Amino acid sequence: MNILITGAHGFIARNLIHVLQSKELSFLQPLKLYTYDRRDAIEDLKEYLTDCDFIIHLAGVNRPQKAQEYEEGNKGFTQFICDELIQHRNTCPILMTSSIQAVLDNDYGRSKRAAENCLRSLWQKNGNKIYLYRLPNVYGKWCRPDYNSVVATWCYHLARNQDIQIHDEQKEITLCYIDDVITEILNCLQGKATVADESDFYKVEPTTRCRLSELRNILYSFKNEQQNLTLPNQTAFVKKLYATYLSYLPQENLSYSLTMHQDARGSFTEMFHMDTYGQVSVNVLHPGIVKGNHWHMSKNEKYVVVAGEGNVKLRNLYDDDHKLLTYHLSANKMEVVDIPPGYLHCIENTGTQDMVVIIWANEVFDETYPDTYYKEV
Structure with a gap:
């Protein structure tokens, strides 16, 4: 299988690429990976789109300098992929990670909805099977702090004994763990995608709903574990948060003395x-x-x-x-x-x-x- 991954330098893509390169997944053998990021040549992408058997479309814009970049980076880039597939009569399936913010009436939400509609149109015109995932807040190792993940940001600062900011303690967010996202993508590659309850969307399971105050308290409980030797209670959610927190520790703090x-x-x-x-x-x-x-x-x-x-x-x-x-x-x-x-x-x-x-x-x-x-x- 020839798989094209867009947004190859992003958080989800880095995790996915390492898994695909490290695991001997029999259903993908022989496997050839094409990776594309905005720093790569567009001519390379055009070539990949003629030969790929499956596209995992992870590229997107969520923190631009100008609002118009939402439209260009989300809808515009997705439409480019669709046009190339139609031109070359490539009917390969395509998985796209959208966002739960696609329901919002703002520049980002509108651009993600428009990108979703590009794929729906592709399916109607070219017959490509599409898998749309509106992901909630994804957390885990290698996520960029001080960008768009509260978990990454708080873990990074707490691991460096820095204060964290919280403006609305009662605000609730929905979180999903990177390993669960990767597992769902692998399931999708095998034709076993998890269908969501509504419309033509698919979903990642499990997800966790929590208040920001609860998230803060859990992360703070990790902060002094090297001093008091206390390991966190390993509920499924806390286990994933703890693994994430450890990944943000400065390398000089990975070892500590015992009495x-x-x-x-x-x-x-x-x-x-x-x-x-x-x-x-x-x-x-x-x-x-x-x-x-x-x-x-x-x-x-x-x-x-x-x-x-x-x-x-x-x-x-x-x-x-x-x-x-x-x-x-x-x-x-x-x-x-x-x-x-x-x-x-x-x-x-x-x-x-x-x-x-x-x-x-x-x-x-x-x-x-x-x-x-x-x-x-």
């Missing part, structure tokens, strides 16, 4: 805190060292040895015989030992090198209620 609590036995380091999923820590034991010798009322844990070897020992306080359970763990054969509440437990390094244990606990450690009761196993 190691060291003594003669080794070290203990908290890695991540998760409000609803507990915490992850790293426990290092020198050879011959035993740690633990305690039990919990409700807290439960999972142990995995990732370096060295040793024993995890448990006794169920409820059993009258207090039977000793011993599990030998080694990095050569990784396995998990569950530590239920009500079990005395300890871990011992039986090897000749440091033993490194990854520990997940179902709750973040609370100094006011540690739920830890010491007793020899």
Whole structure:
């Protein structure tokens, strides 16, 4: 399949092109990509339009210096594509990303509606199958900040400890994630486009409706996670926002130090805190060292040895015989030992090198209620 992508240097196109170049998509093989941006030669575009099997029309103007550029960049450029296809009798399908603002009576909205109508006319005259998507606010990696995306703008500034501006906290916006847009485009290429409820439009799913104040609060919660180690609750929406926020971190801020609590036995380091999923820590034991010798009322844990070897020992306080359970763990054969509440437990390094244990606990450690009761196993 020969695919032409317009607006090739734009946000959506960059993501799409990398996916198409990186994935072995059997339904597209062999694949040839034609890419066009306004900085490229128009003669190249004319050549592509004679040979392409599918057009993904992502080009458009949304922040011009003059209002007339809306008409030229949206309707005018789309009409040029349609005229070339008709001239060369190319009946390939064409997907165009329009905007939810096409319903508005302003220069931008009118120009996007006019571009949509150009494609409808193409379908009637030339038989090209058309896929019209009125996209809401799209967010994700590589979106240009301080341009037309509030998510990109706020993520960029918060990641640099700069203030963000909000004029109407109650204003609601509809958002969709770049990966979901790319997935829908791939579905469309396979003839599996998602039909919208109205007219001849198609849609990207899912979308999220939220107030600007809610969006701001979520993004602010990411700001100090490197200091307090708290990872966000991974709802579907927050997961996508968090991935987006991380993509705007300055490169010098991609790494950060953890606090190691060291003594003669080794070290203990908290890695991540998760409000609803507990915490992850790293426990290092020198050879011959035993740690633990305690039990919990409700807290439960999972142990995995990732370096060295040793024993995890448990006794169920409820059993009258207090039977000793011993599990030998080694990095050569990784396995998990569950530590239920009500079990005395300890871990011992039986090897000749440091033993490194990854520990997940179902709750973040609370100094006011540690739920830890010491007793020899």
